[in-house]
Amino acid sequence: MSRAALLMLADGRFPAGGHAHSGGAEAAVKAGRITGAADLEEFCRGRLHTAGLVAASLAAAAVLRVPVRELDAAADARTPSPALRVAARKLGRQLMRAARAAWPSQELDAVAREFPKGAHQPVVLGVVARAAGLGASDAAHCAVYESVSGAAGAVVRLLSLDPFDASGVLARLAPEVDRVADLAVEAGRGAVVEGVGALPAASAPLLEIGAEVHAGWGVRLFAS
Amino acid sequence: MHLDHTHDTTPAALGADARRPDGARRALRIGLGGPVGSGKTATVAALCRALREELSLAVVTNDIYTCEDAEFLLREAVLPPERITAVETGACPHTAIRDDISANLEAVEDLEDEVGPLDLILVESGGDNLTATFSKGLVDAQIFVIDVAGGDDIPRKGGPGVTTADLLVVNKTDLAPYVGSDLDRMAADAKAQRAELPVVFQSLRTGSGVQDVAAWVRAQLAAWTA
Numbered sequence: 318m319s320r321a322a323l324l325m326l327a328d329g330r331f332p333a334g335g336h337a338h339s340g341g342a343e344a345a346v347k348a349g350r351i352t353g354a355a356d357l358e359e360f361c362r363g364r365l366h367t368a369g370l371v372a373a374s375l376a377a378a379a380v381l382r383v384p385v386r387e388l389d390a391a392a393d394a395r396t397p398s399p400a401l402r403v404a405a406r407k408l409g410r411q412l413m414r415a416a417r418a419a420w421p422s423q424e425l426d427a428v429a430r431e432f433p434k435g436a437h438q439p440v441v442l443g444v445v446a447r448a449a450g451l452g453a454s455d456a457a458h459c460a461v462y463e464s465v466s467g468a469a470g471a472v473v474r475l476l477s478l479d480p481f482d483a484s485g486v487l488a489r490l491a492p493e494v495d496r497v498a499d500l501a502v503e504a505g506r507g508a509v510v511e512g513v514g515a516l517p518a519a520s521a522p523l524l525e526i527g528a529e530v531h532a533g534w535g536v537r538l539f540a541s
Numbered sequence: 542m543h544l545d546h547t548h549d550t551t552p553a554a555l556g557a558d559a560r561r562p563d564g565a566r567r568a569l570r571i572g573l574g575g576p577v578g579s580g581k582t583a584t585v586a587a588l589c590r591a592l593r594e595e596l597s598l599a600v601v602t603n604d605i606y607t608c609e610d611a612e613f614l615l616r617e618a619v620l621p622p623e624r625i626t627a628v629e630t631g632a633c634p635h636t637a638i639r640d641d642i643s644a645n646l647e648a649v650e651d652l653e654d655e656v657g658p659l660d661l662i663l664v665e666s667g668g669d670n671l672t673a674t675f676s677k678g679l680v681d682a683q684i685f686v687i688d689v690a691g692g693d694d695i696p697r698k699g700g701p702g703v704t705t706a707d708l709l710v711v712n713k714t715d716l717a718p719y720v721g722s723d724l725d726r727m728a729a730d731a732k733a734q735r736a737e738l739p740v741v742f743q744s745l746r747t748g749s750g751v752q753d754v755a756a757w758v759r760a761q762l763a764a765w766t767a
Contacts, residue, residue, distance in 0.1 A: 332641035337631030411643035418555050429552040474632045538606050540629035540644075 322449040325419070326442075327459045329466060334411030338404060339471030339539035340364060340464065344527030346475045354482040357472050361465040361490055367521035369464030370497050370504075371395050372439035373457040374516045377505025379443020380453040383513060385428055385436060391513035392437035398525040400532035402437075404541035410435025416445040424448060457501040461494050471539060554650060556678045561653065568599070568659035569765040570649055571758060572638060572675035574702055575686035577668030580712040582610045583745050584686055584754065585665050589619035591755035596660040596762070599624040599652040601645060603637050605667040623656050634667030642679040649679075661762060671700035682761050684754070688713040693722035696730035704734050708741065708757050715744040 325331055342360065345351045351360050375388050396402045413435065417425045425448050428436065435441070439460050446456035469483045500517075507515040528541060554562055561567045573581045585600055592598060598620060602610040604627055611627035614620065626648045630637040637645055649662050664680055666673060675683045685706035687695050690713055696703055703709060709731055717724050724742060731740045739757060743750030 330640065332643055334641060334643045336633055336636050336641055337629055337644060339631070407644070407647070410647065414553070414555060414643050414646065417552070426552040433553055471631070535608070536606055537629070538632040540631060 319450050322420075323451055323455045323459070326446065326449060326451070326455075327462055329470065331415060333415045334408050335463065335467055336470075337540045338408065338467060339475070339541065340368075340468035341524045341527050341531075341541070342468040342471040343475055343537060343539045344531040345523075346472065347531075348527065350523075351472055351476070353476070354478060354486055357469060357478070357483065358486045358489065361468055361486060362493065363521055364464050364468060364524070365461060365490065365493055365497050367519040368524060369461045369494075370501055370517050370519050372442075372464055373460035373498055373501030374504035374508070375437065375439040376443035376446065376456040376460040377453040377502045378508040378513070378516060379440050379505075380447045380451070380456045381505050381509050382447075383505070383508050385431070385440055385444060387513045388440045388443075389432070389436045391516055392440055395516075395518050395520070396437070396525075397520070398528040400528045400541060401525065404528070405437045405439075406432075406435035407540075408435070408438035409441040412438055412441050412445060416441075416448065420445065420448045420450075422448040453502050453505050454498060457498040457505070458494070461498045461501065465490055465494065475538065554646075556646065557681075565658070566766070568597075568649070568653055568662045569682075569762050570662045570664060570680040571761065572664045572666065572680035572683040573686060574638065574666040574669065574673050574675060574683060574706070575710075576670065576688075576691055579668070579686045579688040579691060580710075580743075580745065581665050581668070581686045582613050584684070584710060584712065584743070585663050586614060586617050586619045587745055587751050588663060588755060588758060589614070591751060592661070592758065593620060597656075597658060599626070599649075599656060599659050599662045601625075601648045601652070601662065601664045602627045603630050603634055603645065603665060603667045605630060605632065605634050610665060610667075624652070626652055630667055634669045635673040638664070638666045638673065638675045638679060640676075642676050645679050660766075661758070671695070671698065671702050674701045674705060681765060682707040684708045684710055686710045686712055689717045689722040689724065689727065690720045693717075693724075693727050694730075696727050696734055699734045703731070706738070707761075708739050708754070709735060710750070710754060711740065711742045713744060713746075714742045714749065715746045 443456045608627045685702040741753045
């Protein structure tokens, strides 16, 4: 395993499209559910244990060679909002492009061929992590961390929140990020034995509803 | 089994490769950047009107928070709607054209897939600052659009857009007398910053310069397809 490869994959500057997405934060800010650092922390905690856990489990399972097509269907089943499905596939396609340039491999090419318009981002993340020589725990950590770091970065832009406060939120959540990543790796191992039905299906209804509302706005800063 | 299945086994393009996965040459991609309100969208519209009879064209817009630029082009009916795509940029227009070009690459590739062979795709940036430039991984050449009302000292100030763009367009020259801008000074400053790189003074109101920009685009295309 290359620790530097993990840092690259987790770096917000890795050109995989994430900068245009808020992880539901733009809808939550508009609805008055995030007004400052304290709300942001609760919002991120909610994401960690729902979208974050599900994404990380999918990513871990993909590293452990659970078939991509099954994982992609499992991701669809765990994503009720059509707008979020579209966003997840776009991000999956964008990550695939960046990863094929960074870590060329026949396996990535094969997944790109099978999903020309993109598979769900966490599933792609797992496949990419393996191509980069990383393990299930690495992929799970990446997915969980992304599930909160993207939202925190977006809120800095949306509310002109002090960026140091946003970093403080992420630092305080770090132990929880680790725990959720560990749970996700276990879930991924479970899926190897019992199939994708064993993966967590934790749902955050407000994120799903917010994503649908957000997709209907005429004026917005973020794509999702 | 199909013996000839190259099309099925070739994954999507990665970046700026001149050939598409099926081996055909892709469209020339020209970026238009520049400050807010300098006339990028109007320049795109003028280019479409000048070139649409002779070339197969499409446009990608990068609005910061709306689809207004795409809607303007649709309303002006410069191209059929399927040839105009808007990319959302998450509050960072320069990121989407320079640091993380993936959404824009998707947009240009999808346009080529969906509306058939294209000669030229214009990629319009969201209005930004003087440092915004396009990645070479996204476009083959770039036009930077400034205007006389933004201050006649902009060419002197330079910056990556003014200094390095393949074509500098100084727009709204008809306004120069009203805002006290000295066009000769702008031309001299631009020459000093850009050496041999071309500059066009354009007024979409009078039409002057429009054909010069179109001629520059034709020359780029001729070089691309040569």
